[in-house]
Amino acid sequence: MTTQLQQRPTLATDLYGTPRGWRTWPDWTNLILGICLVLAPLWTTDAPIGWFIPLGLLIGVTALWSIGTDPSKTPERAMIGLAAVLFLAPWLGGFSTTEDAAWTAWIIAVMVFAFALTALIHRTIFVDHEAPREHALAA
Numbered sequence: 001m002t003t004q005l006q007q008r009p010t011l012a013t014d015l016y017g018t019p020r021g022w023r024t025w026p027d028w029t030n031l032i033l034g035i036c037l038v039l040a041p042l043w044t045t046d047a048p049i050g051w052f053i054p055l056g057l058l059i060g061v062t063a064l065w066s067i068g069t070d071p072s073k074t075p076e077r078a079m080i081g082l083a084a085v086l087f088l089a090p091w092l093g094g095f096s097t098t099e100d101a102a103w104t105a106w107i108i109a110v111m112v113f114a115f116a117l118t119a120l121i122h123r124t125i126f127v128d129h130e131a132p133r134e135h136a137l138a139a
Contacts, residue, residue, distance in 0.1 A: 026115035026122070027066040030079060033115070034060030037086075037108050045100040051093045052105075055086050059112060066119065073123055079116035083109045 037056030041047035059082050066075035087109035090096035095105075 031063035076120035083113035
């Protein structure tokens with residue numbers, strides 16, 4: 001007598017019909033960087049809370065969007081845009097003379113940009129090229 005194990009669908013499959021891509025390490029890293037930016041006023045001298053907390057939350061939410069959805073380039077492009085805003089924030093927000101805050105913004109912005117670009121390239125090279133083959137196999 002053979003018993004078959006029935007695979008239980010995941011929540012993402014139940015709600016959206018396709019599994020989520022929870023394995024993208026650059027997006028997880030950007031989530032951590034967003035959290036670090038939100039918490040940066042705790043250890044950064046004269047940190048501009050009005051810039052760090054909203055941008056950190058936006059980076060974190062965008063990272064969760066990218067982590068929790070099907071492979072899409074839109075969240076990565078949004079993350080690159082947020083990295084650009086964060087990089088320009090010391091000049092736009094008038095805190096470029098405060099070295100601790102400015103360097104925190106610049107370093108996190110460069111890292112977010114690099115990880116978002118890595119994820120975008122990965123999705124362009126690997127995910128976009130695998131999709132037609134999967135559709136051909138399903139037919």
